[in-house]
Amino acid sequence: MSSRTIRALALATAAVLASTALAACGSDEEKASTSAGAGAEAETLRLGYFPNITHAPALVGVNKKYFEEALGTGTKLDPKTFNAGPAAIEALFSGAIDATYIGPNPAINGWSQSKGTALKIIAGSTSGGAGLVVKEGINSAADLKGKKIATPQLGNTQDVALRAWLKENGLNADQQGGGDVSIQPQDNATALQAFAQGAIDGAWVPEPNLSRLQLESKGKLLVDEKTLWPNQEFVTTHLIVSQEFLKKYPGTVKKLLQGHVKSVKYIETNNAEAQKAANDQLAALSGKPLKDEILQAAFKNLKFTHDPIASSLYTSAKNAESVGLLKPVDLKGIYDLTLLNEVLKADGQPEVSDAAA
Template sequence: MRRATLAPRLAAGLGLLGLLATAAGCGTTASGGSGGDPVTLHLGYFPNLTHAPAIVGVSRGLLARALGSRVTLRTTTFNAGPAAIQALLGGSLDATYVGPNPAINGFIASHGGALRIVSGATAGGAELVVQPDEGITSAADLKGKKVATPQLGNTQDVALRSWLAARGLHTDPQTGGDVRISPTDNSTTVQLFKQHQIDAAWVPEPYAATLVDTAHGRVLVDEATLWPGGRFPTTELVVATSFLNAHADVVRGLVQGNLDAIGFINADPAQARAAVNDALLQLTQKKLDTTVLDDAWAHLVFSPDPIAGALQTEVRSAHDAGLLASTDIKGIFDLHALDAVLQAAGQPAVGDAGLGS
C-alpha cells in the first residue's frame, strides 16, 4: 500500500452533499423533462476511475433518468482528453467528461466559442510513478529518461512538463528536450513499465495504483502535494456551446444526473466501487484487482465543484510548456445549471473564479 493520501481530508465535507444530491435526484422529476421534441445527447467519457461519476451515471441509469424520456443518451469512451475534445469540436460529441487542460485547449483553439465547463466531477488522483530500481529520487534523475503520459497536451502531460520546468529541466513537444516524454495509451504504459521499457509515468488512477501494486513502482510525486490544500481538478463536465444554447434544459438534466452520480458515490463508497468495477469489466473486459481499486480510490475526491481557480494555473502551465498560444480563458465556465441544481439540493453555488460566461 502507498502512503496516506490527502483525499480523506478533502472528502470530509462531501458526505452531506452526497446525501442531499442523492435525495434531490430521487425526489425530483427529470430535469430534461418529458415534453418537447426528442433529443439525442452524445456523451464521451473514459474507462478510468477518475471518471467514476460518468461510469456510475451511465451504468446505473442515473444520467438517463435525470435527462428524461425524450432524451436518448449515446456514449463513447476515450483514452485521453485531446481525442475527446477533438470529437466534440468535430461535432460527434455534444458533451464529454474530460480533464481541464484538453478543455482549455479546445476553448482557446475555438477562440472561446466551442465549449463550456458546466460542472466538476473528480479531483485528485494523478501521480508520477518511477521504476523502483533505477535510483530516481528527484527530477534531476529523470534527465535522459523516458517518461510516459496519456497523450500530448492532456492534463497529466501538462502537469509533468510544468513540474520538470520548475526544476530546471526543459521539454519540447517536437524535439524532446532533457526528458523524453512519450505520450502512450494508459494500458500500454502499464505493460511498458513492467517490461522496463519506460522509466516513469505521470498517469491518472487507476493506472498509478496499478504501477505501484502490480509492477512495484514507487510514487515520486503525488500531484495533490503540488496544489494548495491538495485540491486540483482532474475531471470536468464539458458541453458544446451550440448544444447548450439549443438545449439548456437537457444540459441541466445532464448536470443533475452528474450530481446524482456523485451523491451515490459519496453516500456509499463501497457500493460505488463495486458498481464502477463491474462497469469497467463491461467497458474493458477486465476488472481491477481489489488492492488496486482500493488504493486508487483513496486518492480521489468526487465533487461537482470544478475548482475554477486552478484553471488559471493550468493554462499558464500549458502556455509555458509551448502547448498553448494564448492564456485567455475568460468565459470557459457556464455554471448556471449547476448552481440551479445545487440550490435545489440545499447547497451553495460554486465559484467560477471570474471565468464565467
C-alpha cells in the same frame, strides 16, 4: 451540405487557424439561464467519458442509469469512451459528441482553438488522483535526466503537469521526445505494459493507472500531484458541453447535470457500492475489472466534487503556456455554472463558484 456539417467544419478550421491567432473571450449574455427555450430537449445526448477512475461520476452515472433516468424517455443517452482529452475535444469539435467528462488542459485548448465558441465548463467532477510513478533508483527530478517517461497524450492534463514540473526543476523536454527527459505520450494500457517490461522509466498518469503502476509493477510514487497545489486540490476532471448544444437544448443539459449530481452524491454516501458500480462499468468497457486493492487505492486518492476548482484551471493554463503547448488565452466566460447551481439549490446543496481565486 447540412448546417450541422458546416458548423462542424467551421470549428475544425478554427482549431487549425488558432495556432497563429489565439484570443478567446466569452460573454455573460451566453449564459444558459437566458437562452431561449429553456425547456428544449434533444432526441439524443452523446456523452463522452474515459475508462478511468478519475471519471467515476460518469462510470457510476452510466452504470446506475442515473443519466438515463434524469433524461427520461424523451432523450436517448449515447455514451462514448476516449483514452485522453485531445481526442474527446476533436470529437466535440466535429459534432460527434455533445458533452464530455474531460481534464482541464484539453478544455482550455478547445476554448482557445475555437476562440471561446466551442464549449462551456458546466460542472466539476474530480480532484486529485494523478502523479509520477518511477522505477527504483530514481529518487529526484535530477535522476530523470536521460530517462523515458510516458504520459497519456501530448497536451493532455498529465502531459502538461509533467512538463511544467520538469521545467520547474530545471529539466527540459520537447514535443518530439527529445531534451533532458524523453516524454513519450502513449495510451494508458501501453504505458502500463511498457513500464512492467522496463521499456520506460516512469509515467505521469491518472488513477487507476497511478495505483496499478505501484501495486502491480512495484513502481515508486515520486510525485503525488496534489502536493503541488494549494489545499491539495486541483481539477482532474470536469464536465463540458458544446455551446451549440447548450444553447439549443438547455433542458437536456440541466437533466444531464441532475444525473451528474446524483452520481456524485451516491459516491459520497455509498462509497463501497459506488466503487463496485464504477468497477462493473470498467469491466463492461474493457472486459476486465480492477483488482479490489487497485480499486480501493484509487478511490482513496480521489475527491469527487461539483466544485470545478476554477483557480487550478487558470494555473493549468499558465503551465501549458510556460511549456509551449498553449498561446496566451483569455479564459473569461469558459464557465457556465448557472444550470448546475440551479440543480444544486433544488437538491439543498451549496452553490459553487467559477472565481479564479
